[in-house]
Amino acid sequence: MSQSKNRKQQFLTSNPVCCFCGGVSPSEEPDHVPSRAFFTNRQWPEGYEFPACVTCNRASRHDEQVVAMLSRLYPESSNSADSAAIEKLMVAVSRNYPEVMEEMLPTLRQKRNAAKKYKLELQPGQTHADLPLLSVRGPLVNSAIHSFSRKLFCALYYKHAGQVLKSSGGIAVLWFSNLQIDEDKIPRELGNVLSGFPKLERSRTNLDDQFFYRWAIADTKEVAVFLAFFRRSFAILGYVHQQADRFELPLGATIIRPFQAE
Numbered sequence: 001m002s003q004s005k006n007r008k009q010q011f012l013t014s015n016p017v018c019c020f021c022g023g024v025s026p027s028e029e030p031d032h033v034p035s036r037a038f039f040t041n042r043q044w045p046e047g048y049e050f051p052a053c054v055t056c057n058r059a060s061r062h063d064e065q066v067v068a069m070l071s072r073l074y075p076e077s078s079n080s081a082d083s084a085a086i087e088k089l090m091v092a093v094s095r096n097y098p099e100v101m102e103e104m105l106p107t108l109r110q111k112r113n114a115a116k117k118y119k120l121e122l123q124p125g126q127t128h129a130d131l132p133l134l135s136v137r138g139p140l141v142n143s144a145i146h147s148f149s150r151k152l153f154c155a156l157y158y159k160h161a162g163q164v165l166k167s168s169g170g171i172a173v174l175w176f177s178n179l180q181i182d183e184d185k186i187p188r189e190l191g192n193v194l195s196g197f198p199k200l201e202r203s204r205t206n207l208d209d210q211f212f213y214r215w216a217i218a219d220t221k222e223v224a225v226f227l228a229f230f231r232r233s234f235a236i237l238g239y240v241h242q243q244a245d246r247f248e249l250p251l252g253a254t255i256i257r258p259f260q261a262e
């Protein structure tokens with residue numbers, strides 16, 4: 001058996017259950033969450049491999065590609081390999097999921113409104129049409145973020161609670177664009193609650209400028225909260241509960257359930 005095959009087998013032996021579908025399917029493959037496409041040179045953080053069944057591992061590929069692309073837009077990279085990777089992602093999304101690209105291109109009116117609302121200043125010689133804005137409030141982008149959030153929070157819950165989010169569980173998700181983060185829309189009081197800081201690195205290179213989160217978990221492990229940042233592009237807040245029907249919902253949140261295995 002080759003070394004990597006051996007390592008994979010060891011991983012699946014010590015993580016025998018898929019962490020994305022309620023704890024009822026055996027694990028068959030390691031899944032990287034967030035996927036490697038989120039990271040410069042595909043250098044993902046050590047320890048962010050999760051046990052998945054084949055169905056869950058394949059389930060959200062196109063959605064993950066959309067979210068990875070969004071995550072890499074801000075800050076604009078000056079590194080040419082990075083820019084090439086982002087362009088490649090955009091081409092892939094346009095090919096795999098053309099409707100979502102179309103949905104994200106704002107009209108001139110939307111650009112004008114956004115400029116006014118967020119007090120964006122035009123540079124000399126720039127018109128509103130030139131503003132590098134993407135509209136991220138359409139239903140397809142939202143559904144991509146939600147689908148990615150299911151993976152993300154099932155994974156983080158598994159990592160920090162040491163157990164799978166059960167089929168009865170749920171995740172209440174709220175997300176914030178870079179403009180909303182700048183506007184201070186993330187609830188301040190979370191700062192006092194989220195005392196967990198993970199170590200996100202590979203070969204001692206720190207990766208938290210690309211992906212970073214803070215977390216807290218109840219002693220009973222029934223409830224957990226995570227706030228994850230993706231570069232300076234957006235943030236996702238996830239409240240995880242082992243009993244989805246016991247949620248007290250934060251305003252505007254969407255409830256997402258683990259994949260329900262058939």
Ligand SMILES: [Zn+2]
Binds near residue numbers: 020025053054
């Ligand atoms: Zn599964």
